[in-house]
Amino acid sequence: MSSAYRPVFQALLSGATLLLSPVSLAQQEPASPPPTAEPAQPSQPPEAKKEKETPWYERIKFRGYTQFRYNRLPSFERNDDLINDQGDRFLGKNQGFGIRRARLVIFGDVHEHVSIYLQPDFASAIGDQLNVAIMRDWYADIFFDAKKEFRLRVGQSKVPYGFENLQSSQNRAPLDRNDAINSAFRDERDLGAFFYWEPAEIRQRFADLANSKLKGSGDYGVVGFGVFNGQGANRPDRNDTPHAVARFTWPFLFGKQYVEVGVAGYYGRYNVSTGTGYTTQGDSNMVDTRAVASLVIYPQPIGFVAEYNVGRGPSLGEGDENTVVASRPLHGGYAQLMYRLDNVLGISFLPYVRGTLYQGGKKAETNAPRYDVRELELGVEWQILKALEVTGAYVLSDRTSSRAPYEQEQGHLTRIQVQVNY
Secondary structure, three states: OOOOOHHHHHHHHHHHHHHHHHHHHHHHOOOOOOOOOOOOOOOOOHHHHHHHHOOHHHOOEEEEEEEEEEEEEOOOOOOOOOOEOOOEOOOOOOOOOEEEEEEEEEEEEEEOOEEEEEEEEEEEEEOOEEEEEEEEEEEEEEEOOOOOOEEEEEEEEEOOOOOOOOOOOOOOOOOOOOHHHHOOOHHHEEEEEEEEEOOHHHHHHHHHHHHOOOOOOOOOOOEEEEEEOOOOOOOOOOOOOOEEEEEEEEEEEEOOEEEEEEEEEEEEEEEOOOOOOOEEOOOOEEEEEEEEEEEEEOOOOEEEEEEEEEEEEEEEOOHHHOOEEEEEEEEEEEEEEEEOEEOOOOOEEEEEEEEEEEEEEOOOOOOOOEEEEEEEEEEEEEEEEOOEEEEEEEEEEEEEOOOOOOOEEEEEEEEEEEEEEO
């Protein structure tokens, strides 16, 4: 190559080297991988998202009912001295319209393992003052497992004894609870701790029986047991001996009809109150114990309920001991037959008849008077709307008066109740 072209050739080489150097560098460096999307998180089921996102106070619900009564309709044999303070304070002379119950229930899950149930009654009485607000239920259920099969109930609640005692007055066809079983506990409730268990499918069955027109008692477990003060709802404990209770019940399908059988019993010592002229035999903390057997055939359409209990409890005696309170034998029960007609003049029409027998004391009343009750009630419950029910009843009664000197009274009652559900 001539010396004249050498400078030009060197310049071309230098330029080519500069142009090719980025390509060679790119070939030496590994290529960056393409961007990849982050793996999607597994989606939660809708229930879990709702549980996580919904504040507890938005899971609280409200419901309730009010019962308006009138007990002075004409009857064949009226007796103004025929009263039943435990059942209905609007019985007897100088009575008119009354609000028997005015309930508002606040309930719901505040946590996946904790639910609450709060129920005040705005139609209670203290002395001569009517329509006073008082606490009926105030408890929490603490669940130990995800299926909610095991739980502990703490607070003031119904004592698991019998069937009708546990059945809500909103569902019960007769206007008042029977004396034989209801005399076990004042207001059916007490303050304590109760353990309940039932399989998940039976828990759902209890809900179906209570929430339909079958008039179930609600969910108090297949097995229930616990301890409680023993003096009754909204009363302080008056001794150091708590009551203990245990109950077993089983609802099952017999053919096309639901049937439930159960047994229960309790034991404790009850502190009795006495008035002037009455005494106790020995210690005022008296043995208080009972056992009950229950049979329920749910109305599909024919229904039948029977319960009977025996035991001992505080009671006045007879004859020369009619002013002495002691722990004495008691027994009694009831049987009820009903027939449900659906879509008749509204949602349902349910005629019923119930007979009650009881001989024994009522420990929660001053002096624990001894009762002798024979009563027959014929009635019909007419549910016009989901929010409106009317019940009429005719009662033939032979019972001990609730007030001293506790004389036996006979007579008839014609009663009507209007119930509003909300």
